[in-house]
Amino acid sequence: MADRFSDGCEAPGAVHPAPRFAAACAAEWEAGRSSRDNVSLDVARCGRPSDRVIAAMQRHLVAEQHIGGYEAEAAAAPQLDRARLMLAAMMGVPRGRVEFVANGTSAMAQLLASWPWRPGMRVALPRSEFASTRLVLERLAKRERLRPIVLQEDSAGRVALDAFGRLVAGDSRPSLVVVSHVPSHRGIVQPLPEIAELCSQAEARLVVDGCQSLGHVEVPCVGAAAVVGTSRKWLHGPRGVGFVAVEETLWEQLDGPPTLQTHASRPEGQARLANAPALELSEAAVAARLGLATALEETGELVSDVAQHVLAIGRSIRHGLREIPGWRLREGPDEPTALVTFDAPSDETLSRVLVRLRERGIHAGQVPAGRALDLPRSILRLAPEPVARLDWLETVRDVLARAR
Ligand SMILES: *Cc1c(COP(=O)(O)O)cnc(C)c1O
Numbered sequence: 001m002a003d004r005f006s007d008g009c010e011a012p013g014a015v016h017p018a019p020r021f022a023a024a025c026a027a028e029w030e031a032g033r034s035s036r037d038n039v040s041l042d043v044a045r046c047g048r049p050s051d052r053v054i055a056a057m058q059r060h061l062v063a064e065q066h067i068g069g070y071e072a073e074a075a076a077a078p079q080l081d082r083a084r085l086m087l088a089a090m091m092g093v094p095r096g097r098v099e100f101v102a103n104g105t106s107a108m109a110q111l112l113a114s115w116p117w118r119p120g121m122r123v124a125l126p127r128s129e130f131a132s133t134r135l136v137l138e139r140l141a142k143r144e145r146l147r148p149i150v151l152q153e154d155s156a157g158r159v160a161l162d163a164f165g166r167l168v169a170g171d172s173r174p175s176l177v178v179v180s181h182v183p184s185h186r187g188i189v190q191p192l193p194e195i196a197e198l199c200s201q202a203e204a205r206l207v208v209d210g211c212q213s214l215g216h217v218e219v220p221c222v223g224a225a226a227v228v229g230t231s232r233k234w235l236h237g238p239r240g241v242g243f244v245a246v247e248e249t250l251w252e253q254l255d256g257p258p259t260l261q262t263h264a265s266r267p268e269g270q271a272r273l274a275n276a277p278a279l280e281l282s283e284a285a286v287a288a289r290l291g292l293a294t295a296l297e298e299t300g301e302l303v304s305d306v307a308q309h310v311l312a313i314g315r316s317i318r319h320g321l322r323e324i325p326g327w328r329l330r331e332g333p334d335e336p337t338a339l340v341t342f343d344a345p346s347d348e349t350l351s352r353v354l355v356r357l358r359e360r361g362i363h364a365g366q367v368p369a370g371r372a373l374d375l376p377r378s379i380l381r382l383a384p385e386p387v388a389r390l391d392w393l394e395t396v397r398d399v400l401a402r403a404r
Helices: 004-005 019-031 051-066 071-088 104-112 129-144 161-169 192-202 248-253 284-320 347-360 390-403
Strands: 040-041 097-101 124-125 147-151 176-180 203-210 227-231 240-247 263-266 269-274 341-345 360-365 381-382
Touching: 019 284, 040 161, 051 071, 051 284, 071 097, 071 240, 071 284, 097 104, 097 192, 104 129, 104 203, 104 240, 124 129, 129 176, 129 381, 147 161, 161 192, 176 192, 192 203, 240 248, 284 341, 347 360, 347 381, 347 390, 360 390
Parallel strands: 040 360, 124 147, 124 176, 176 203, 203 227
Antiparallel strands: 097 240, 227 240, 263 269, 341 381, 360 381
């Protein structure tokens, strides 16, 4: 197994990360962060930016003070453009337009609010879809007279392809399908290539939420119309930045909010200016966007190594904790994600465990009930950093095993 890892080859089935590979990758990642007093198992909520990312943001703020905000932004433009190209490639929309927004929620909300709807359009999404996306679509369904469709899922939360195939073959074909590549409360990967194939049979557009996959699970290039993401999770960028990659034809059709920088008032009506962004607002915290650009550059070529390493840690967590009485692993132990979820014995036990772990310097996560329609109770979520040592795993096992 060690050799497979050090080759940097495809997903291995090892239970533990091979020491040589893990050491090299983790050492680089850890060396970039001077303050790491705790073990973070909550990357799915918020990652830890590196010293270089923080320094780049500070430098930009100082430049804003010295030479002026707009001048500093002009100087940063080439780096931001490189970040857009990197994101487009990572998001599987290599020729798409990448625009920065405030976070993942607003990336999805603004995209859907600007969508070229027609009354009666059918929009399909799984039951497990992120609640904020569902809220936005519920509101739009009323306003635009859309018809929502719930995609069937199997017991693990994967879109049921046979049922989806029947939907596509029938009379109530959707014209838009929205799906999270990796849901925030299930450590599974949705079968995007198969979903995309069925979408193309239905002539439906596909929108992918990549907030929990980017930086961790490769987003395949499947012809999605748009992919949304967020900076602060597995990409370990700063908070306050989200982004969307939009394929060109859709980008032309998006009807984003009119602003001084994007629209002009003409006698025949408002018109979007040539090449103006569809969703991105020019007045923004540029330092944060630059922080994300720096995080992308820094991980750059290492990104697939880091991903392999956190995936291996995810498997170690599942194999290490899967048989503790009262805690039910919610996905298969070898799922290709590092987002590990457990049903807890009770909400009270879950809260107690989170506190006890924190007392031992381990920051675990939870997903509160209601985050999706298929989440009636809060769950434990462990989402690791690409670190070298796994000695904390024994402590987590102890705390879970003793909690009643
Ligand atoms: C975190 C998350 C979002 C929202 O992103 P924010 O940056 O928190 O607004 C959307 N979808 C999924 C699947 C997420 O995990």
